[in-house]
Amino acid sequence: MSEEEIQEAEDRRIEEAVETSDIAIKVRGLKNSFGDQVVHEHLDLDVRKGEILGVVGGSGTGKSVLMRSIIGLQTPDEGEVCVFGESMIGRLDDEALAIRKRWGVLFQGGALFSTLTVAENVEVPIREYYPNIGPQLRDEIAAYKIRLTGLPTEAGPKYPSELSGGMKKRAGLARALALDPDLLFLDEPTAGLDPIGAAAFDDQTRKLQQTLGLTVFLITHDLDTLYSICDRVAVLADKKVIAVGTIAELLALDHPWIQEYFNGPRGRAATAAVEREKGKAANKPTDGRQ
Ligand SMILES: Nc1ncnc2c1ncn2[C@@H]1O[C@H](COP(=O)(O)OP(=O)(O)OP(=O)(O)O)[C@@H](O)[C@H]1O
Numbered sequence: 001m002s003e004e005e006i007q008e009a010e011d012r013r014i015e016e017a018v019e020t021s022d023i024a025i026k027v028r029g030l031k032n033s034f035g036d037q038v039v040h041e042h043l044d045l046d047v048r049k050g051e052i053l054g055v056v057g058g059s060g061t062g063k064s065v066l067m068r069s070i071i072g073l074q075t076p077d078e079g080e081v082c083v084f085g086e087s088m089i090g091r092l093d094d095e096a097l098a099i100r101k102r103w104g105v106l107f108q109g110g111a112l113f114s115t116l117t118v119a120e121n122v123e124v125p126i127r128e129y130y131p132n133i134g135p136q137l138r139d140e141i142a143a144y145k146i147r148l149t150g151l152p153t154e155a156g157p158k159y160p161s162e163l164s165g166g167m168k169k170r171a172g173l174a175r176a177l178a179l180d181p182d183l184l185f186l187d188e189p190t191a192g193l194d195p196i197g198a199a200a201f202d203d204q205t206r207k208l209q210q211t212l213g214l215t216v217f218l219i220t221h222d223l224d225t226l227y228s229i230c231d232r233v234a235v236l237a238d239k240k241v242i243a244v245g246t247i248a249e250l251l252a253l254d255h256p257w258i259q260e261y262f263n264g265p266r267g268r269a270a271t272a273a274v275e276r277e278k279g280k281a282a283n284k285p286t287d288g289r290q
Protein backbone atom coordinates (compact mmCIF):
# COMPACT_ATOMS: atom_id res chain seq x y z
CA MET A 1 0.00 0.00 0.00
CA SER A 2 1.18 3.51 -0.77
CA GLU A 3 1.49 6.05 2.02
CA GLU A 4 -1.64 7.78 0.75
CA GLU A 5 -3.63 4.52 0.80
CA ILE A 6 -2.46 3.80 4.34
CA GLN A 7 -3.62 7.28 5.41
CA GLU A 8 -6.98 6.80 3.68
CA ALA A 9 -7.50 3.44 5.41
CA GLU A 10 -6.60 5.08 8.72
CA ASP A 11 -9.07 7.93 8.04
CA ARG A 12 -11.82 5.37 7.37
CA ARG A 13 -10.99 3.44 10.54
CA ILE A 14 -11.22 6.63 12.62
CA GLU A 15 -14.45 7.66 10.90
CA GLU A 16 -15.96 4.35 11.96
CA ALA A 17 -14.64 4.82 15.50
CA VAL A 18 -16.28 8.26 15.65
CA GLU A 19 -19.57 6.77 14.48
CA THR A 20 -19.62 3.85 16.90
CA SER A 21 -18.28 5.53 20.08
CA ASP A 22 -20.69 6.79 22.72
CA ILE A 23 -17.88 8.48 24.58
CA ALA A 24 -15.96 11.16 22.68
CA ILE A 25 -13.26 11.74 25.31
CA LYS A 26 -12.23 9.44 28.14
CA VAL A 27 -9.65 10.55 30.68
CA ARG A 28 -8.48 8.23 33.45
CA GLY A 29 -6.03 8.73 36.30
CA LEU A 30 -4.52 11.86 34.75
CA LYS A 31 -1.59 13.46 36.52
CA ASN A 32 0.07 16.69 35.40
CA SER A 33 2.74 18.63 37.23
CA PHE A 34 5.17 21.46 36.61
CA GLY A 35 8.20 21.00 38.86
CA ASP A 36 6.85 20.67 42.38
CA GLN A 37 3.43 21.99 41.44
CA VAL A 38 0.93 19.18 40.93
CA VAL A 39 -1.92 20.51 38.81
CA HIS A 40 -3.92 17.31 38.29
CA GLU A 41 -3.93 14.01 40.15
CA HIS A 42 -6.30 11.04 39.75
CA LEU A 43 -8.38 13.05 37.31
CA ASP A 44 -11.16 11.12 35.52
CA LEU A 45 -13.60 12.50 32.96
CA ASP A 46 -15.96 11.24 30.27
CA VAL A 47 -17.30 13.53 27.57
CA ARG A 48 -20.32 11.98 25.84
CA LYS A 49 -20.61 12.14 22.10
CA GLY A 50 -22.90 14.95 20.95
CA GLU A 51 -22.99 16.91 24.20
CA ILE A 52 -21.79 20.37 25.10
CA LEU A 53 -19.79 19.81 28.26
CA GLY A 54 -19.02 22.95 30.23
CA VAL A 55 -15.76 22.83 32.22
CA VAL A 56 -15.54 25.16 35.20
CA GLY A 57 -13.12 25.74 38.05
CA GLY A 58 -11.27 28.57 39.73
CA SER A 59 -8.54 30.38 37.84
CA GLY A 60 -5.40 28.24 37.80
CA THR A 61 -7.16 24.96 38.61
CA GLY A 62 -5.89 23.49 35.35
CA LYS A 63 -8.74 23.76 32.84
CA SER A 64 -6.49 24.83 29.98
CA VAL A 65 -3.84 22.27 30.96
CA LEU A 66 -6.55 19.57 30.87
CA MET A 67 -7.52 20.64 27.37
CA ARG A 68 -3.88 20.68 26.30
CA SER A 69 -3.40 17.16 27.68
CA ILE A 70 -6.36 15.88 25.69
CA ILE A 71 -5.15 17.36 22.41
CA GLY A 72 -1.59 16.20 22.96
CA LEU A 73 0.12 19.55 23.60
CA GLN A 74 0.97 18.52 27.14
CA THR A 75 2.35 15.08 27.96
CA PRO A 76 0.91 13.97 31.31
CA ASP A 77 3.05 12.34 34.01
CA GLU A 78 0.49 9.56 34.36
CA GLY A 79 -2.87 8.50 33.05
CA GLU A 80 -4.80 7.63 29.96
CA VAL A 81 -6.53 9.86 27.41
CA CYS A 82 -8.71 8.35 24.69
CA VAL A 83 -10.48 10.29 21.95
CA PHE A 84 -13.18 8.27 20.19
CA GLY A 85 -11.60 5.16 21.67
CA GLU A 86 -8.10 6.00 20.38
CA SER A 87 -5.37 6.27 22.97
CA MET A 88 -3.63 9.64 22.62
CA ILE A 89 -0.74 9.22 25.04
CA GLY A 90 2.66 8.70 23.49
CA ARG A 91 1.32 8.89 19.94
CA LEU A 92 3.56 10.71 17.51
CA ASP A 93 1.88 13.57 15.66
CA ASP A 94 2.10 11.65 12.37
CA GLU A 95 0.65 8.51 13.89
CA ALA A 96 -2.37 10.22 15.33
CA LEU A 97 -2.97 12.37 12.25
CA ALA A 98 -6.32 10.80 11.41
CA ILE A 99 -7.71 11.52 14.87
CA ARG A 100 -6.14 14.98 15.12
CA LYS A 101 -8.04 15.96 11.99
CA ARG A 102 -11.33 15.20 13.77
CA TRP A 103 -11.03 18.08 16.21
CA GLY A 104 -10.87 21.87 16.09
CA VAL A 105 -9.56 24.15 18.82
CA LEU A 106 -10.26 27.73 19.84
CA PHE A 107 -7.47 28.60 22.26
CA GLN A 108 -7.85 30.95 25.20
CA GLY A 109 -7.17 34.43 23.80
CA GLY A 110 -7.82 33.33 20.22
CA ALA A 111 -4.21 32.66 19.17
CA LEU A 112 -4.71 33.89 15.61
CA PHE A 113 -1.55 34.38 13.56
CA SER A 114 -1.21 38.16 13.51
CA THR A 115 0.68 38.29 10.21
CA LEU A 116 -2.03 36.32 8.38
CA THR A 117 -5.46 37.55 7.31
CA VAL A 118 -8.59 35.92 8.72
CA ALA A 119 -8.99 33.80 5.59
CA GLU A 120 -5.33 32.76 5.68
CA ASN A 121 -5.70 31.84 9.36
CA VAL A 122 -8.65 29.59 8.51
CA GLU A 123 -6.62 28.02 5.71
CA VAL A 124 -3.71 27.05 7.99
CA PRO A 125 -5.17 23.68 9.11
CA ILE A 126 -6.34 22.94 5.57
CA ARG A 127 -2.82 23.49 4.22
CA GLU A 128 -1.38 21.38 7.02
CA TYR A 129 -3.70 18.39 6.84
CA TYR A 130 -4.86 18.49 3.21
CA PRO A 131 -1.86 19.74 1.20
CA ASN A 132 -3.42 18.42 -2.01
CA ILE A 133 -6.35 20.83 -1.87
CA GLY A 134 -5.70 23.61 -4.41
CA PRO A 135 -5.78 27.35 -3.64
CA GLN A 136 -9.20 28.01 -5.17
CA LEU A 137 -11.02 25.30 -3.21
CA ARG A 138 -9.09 26.31 -0.10
CA ASP A 139 -10.31 29.91 -0.51
CA GLU A 140 -13.88 28.70 -0.98
CA ILE A 141 -13.74 26.53 2.15
CA ALA A 142 -12.32 29.43 4.17
CA ALA A 143 -15.02 31.82 2.91
CA TYR A 144 -17.72 29.28 3.79
CA LYS A 145 -16.35 28.75 7.33
CA ILE A 146 -16.12 32.50 7.87
CA ARG A 147 -19.79 32.90 6.94
CA LEU A 148 -20.73 29.91 9.09
CA THR A 149 -19.55 31.73 12.21
CA GLY A 150 -21.63 34.80 11.43
CA LEU A 151 -18.75 36.98 10.24
CA PRO A 152 -19.30 39.05 7.10
CA THR A 153 -17.42 37.91 3.99
CA GLU A 154 -15.49 41.22 4.10
CA ALA A 155 -13.73 39.96 7.24
CA GLY A 156 -11.74 37.44 5.17
CA PRO A 157 -8.98 39.79 3.93
CA LYS A 158 -8.67 41.61 7.28
CA TYR A 159 -5.80 41.15 9.71
CA PRO A 160 -6.54 40.23 13.35
CA SER A 161 -5.44 43.72 14.49
CA GLU A 162 -8.30 45.16 12.39
CA LEU A 163 -10.96 43.11 14.18
CA SER A 164 -12.97 43.66 17.35
CA GLY A 165 -12.63 41.14 20.19
CA GLY A 166 -15.88 39.42 19.22
CA MET A 167 -14.84 39.19 15.58
CA LYS A 168 -11.50 37.68 16.61
CA LYS A 169 -13.33 34.98 18.55
CA ARG A 170 -15.47 34.20 15.52
CA ALA A 171 -12.38 34.11 13.29
CA GLY A 172 -10.82 31.65 15.75
CA LEU A 173 -14.01 29.61 15.63
CA ALA A 174 -13.92 29.62 11.82
CA ARG A 175 -10.37 28.26 11.97
CA ALA A 176 -11.45 25.60 14.51
CA LEU A 177 -14.20 24.53 12.09
CA ALA A 178 -11.91 24.46 9.05
CA LEU A 179 -11.63 20.67 8.87
CA ASP A 180 -15.31 19.86 9.59
CA PRO A 181 -14.45 18.52 13.05
CA ASP A 182 -16.50 16.10 15.12
CA LEU A 183 -15.09 17.55 18.30
CA LEU A 184 -14.70 21.20 19.18
CA PHE A 185 -12.55 22.56 22.03
CA LEU A 186 -13.38 26.08 23.15
CA ASP A 187 -11.28 27.72 25.87
CA GLU A 188 -13.09 30.75 27.32
CA PRO A 189 -14.79 31.68 24.03
CA THR A 190 -16.93 34.48 25.49
CA ALA A 191 -14.32 36.04 27.81
CA GLY A 192 -14.02 39.76 27.10
CA LEU A 193 -17.20 39.97 25.02
CA ASP A 194 -20.08 42.26 25.95
CA PRO A 195 -23.20 40.36 27.16
CA ILE A 196 -24.97 40.69 23.81
CA GLY A 197 -21.90 39.52 21.88
CA ALA A 198 -21.42 36.66 24.35
CA ALA A 199 -25.07 35.54 24.01
CA ALA A 200 -24.77 35.69 20.21
CA PHE A 201 -21.61 33.58 20.35
CA ASP A 202 -23.38 31.06 22.61
CA ASP A 203 -26.31 30.84 20.19
CA GLN A 204 -23.91 30.28 17.31
CA THR A 205 -22.11 27.53 19.23
CA ARG A 206 -25.40 25.77 20.02
CA LYS A 207 -26.59 26.09 16.42
CA LEU A 208 -23.33 24.73 15.04
CA GLN A 209 -23.31 21.89 17.54
CA GLN A 210 -26.85 20.91 16.53
CA THR A 211 -26.50 21.29 12.77
CA LEU A 212 -23.03 19.76 12.53
CA GLY A 213 -23.57 17.13 15.25
CA LEU A 214 -20.52 18.29 17.21
CA THR A 215 -19.28 17.31 20.63
CA VAL A 216 -18.09 20.44 22.44
CA PHE A 217 -15.58 20.69 25.30
CA LEU A 218 -16.23 24.20 26.54
CA ILE A 219 -14.10 25.83 29.22
CA THR A 220 -15.86 28.87 30.63
CA HIS A 221 -16.34 31.18 33.59
CA ASP A 222 -19.50 32.52 32.00
CA LEU A 223 -22.52 31.44 34.06
CA ASP A 224 -24.93 32.50 31.30
CA THR A 225 -23.13 30.16 28.88
CA LEU A 226 -23.35 27.30 31.37
CA TYR A 227 -27.06 27.79 31.95
CA SER A 228 -28.06 28.47 28.38
CA ILE A 229 -26.13 25.97 26.24
CA CYS A 230 -24.32 23.31 28.29
CA ASP A 231 -25.86 19.84 28.57
CA ARG A 232 -23.65 18.97 31.53
CA VAL A 233 -20.95 20.72 33.54
CA ALA A 234 -17.70 19.29 34.92
CA VAL A 235 -16.22 20.98 37.98
CA LEU A 236 -12.46 21.07 38.43
CA ALA A 237 -11.22 21.47 42.01
CA ASP A 238 -8.75 19.77 44.33
CA LYS A 239 -6.67 18.69 41.28
CA LYS A 240 -9.46 16.59 39.80
CA VAL A 241 -12.96 16.62 38.38
CA ILE A 242 -14.97 16.59 41.59
CA ALA A 243 -18.39 16.37 39.90
CA VAL A 244 -20.05 16.16 36.50
CA GLY A 245 -23.76 16.61 35.84
CA THR A 246 -26.53 18.97 34.92
CA ILE A 247 -26.59 22.20 36.90
CA ALA A 248 -29.58 20.87 38.87
CA GLU A 249 -27.55 17.78 39.77
CA LEU A 250 -24.55 19.88 40.79
CA LEU A 251 -26.72 22.14 42.93
CA ALA A 252 -27.84 19.10 44.91
CA LEU A 253 -24.23 18.51 45.98
CA ASP A 254 -22.85 19.85 49.20
CA HIS A 255 -19.47 21.07 47.93
CA PRO A 256 -18.63 24.62 49.13
CA TRP A 257 -17.08 25.77 45.83
CA ILE A 258 -20.05 24.48 43.81
CA GLN A 259 -22.55 26.11 46.16
CA GLU A 260 -20.64 29.40 46.16
CA TYR A 261 -20.27 29.36 42.37
CA PHE A 262 -23.84 28.53 41.37
CA ASN A 263 -25.64 29.94 44.38
CA GLY A 264 -23.66 33.17 44.76
CA PRO A 265 -25.29 36.40 43.54
CA ARG A 266 -24.12 35.93 39.94
CA GLY A 267 -25.31 32.33 39.84
CA ARG A 268 -28.72 33.29 41.16
CA ALA A 269 -29.02 36.10 38.60
CA ALA A 270 -28.19 33.68 35.77
CA THR A 271 -30.76 31.15 37.06
CA ALA A 272 -33.43 33.88 37.26
CA ALA A 273 -32.66 35.03 33.69
CA VAL A 274 -32.95 31.48 32.33
CA GLU A 275 -36.23 30.93 34.21
CA ARG A 276 -37.59 34.17 32.72
CA GLU A 277 -36.63 33.04 29.19
CA LYS A 278 -38.29 29.67 29.78
CA GLY A 279 -41.43 31.43 31.02
CA LYS A 280 -41.51 33.58 27.87
CA ALA A 281 -41.09 30.50 25.64
CA ALA A 282 -43.90 28.68 27.49
CA ASN A 283 -46.28 31.61 26.93
CA LYS A 284 -45.79 31.67 23.15
CA PRO A 285 -48.89 30.67 21.09
CA THR A 286 -48.93 26.94 20.40
CA ASP A 287 -51.45 26.79 17.55
CA GLY A 288 -48.73 26.84 14.91
CA ARG A 289 -48.60 30.64 14.54
CA GLN A 290 -45.10 32.10 14.58
N1 LIG B 1 3.72 25.57 30.62
C1 LIG B 1 3.58 25.73 31.92
N2 LIG B 1 4.66 25.77 32.75
C2 LIG B 1 4.53 25.90 34.08
N3 LIG B 1 3.34 26.01 34.71
C3 LIG B 1 2.24 25.98 33.96
C4 LIG B 1 2.29 25.84 32.54
N4 LIG B 1 1.02 25.84 32.06
C5 LIG B 1 0.23 25.98 33.13
N5 LIG B 1 0.94 26.05 34.27
C6 LIG B 1 0.38 26.20 35.63
O1 LIG B 1 -0.64 25.22 35.79
C7 LIG B 1 -1.72 25.76 36.54
C8 LIG B 1 -3.01 25.57 35.75
O2 LIG B 1 -2.98 26.42 34.62
P1 LIG B 1 -4.19 26.56 33.61
O3 LIG B 1 -3.73 27.49 32.55
O4 LIG B 1 -4.63 25.22 33.17
O5 LIG B 1 -5.30 27.22 34.51
P2 LIG B 1 -6.82 27.53 34.13
O6 LIG B 1 -7.70 26.72 35.01
O7 LIG B 1 -6.99 27.40 32.68
O8 LIG B 1 -6.92 29.06 34.59
P3 LIG B 1 -7.70 30.31 33.90
O9 LIG B 1 -9.12 30.18 34.32
O10 LIG B 1 -7.04 31.50 34.55
O11 LIG B 1 -7.48 30.26 32.44
C9 LIG B 1 -1.37 27.21 36.83
O12 LIG B 1 -0.88 27.29 38.13
C10 LIG B 1 -0.29 27.54 35.82
O13 LIG B 1 0.60 28.48 36.32
Ligand SMILES: [Mg+2]
Binds near residue numbers: 063064065108187
Ligand atom coordinates in the same frame (compact mmCIF):
# COMPACT_ATOMS: atom_id res chain seq x y z
MG1 LIG C 1 -7.24 28.72 31.13
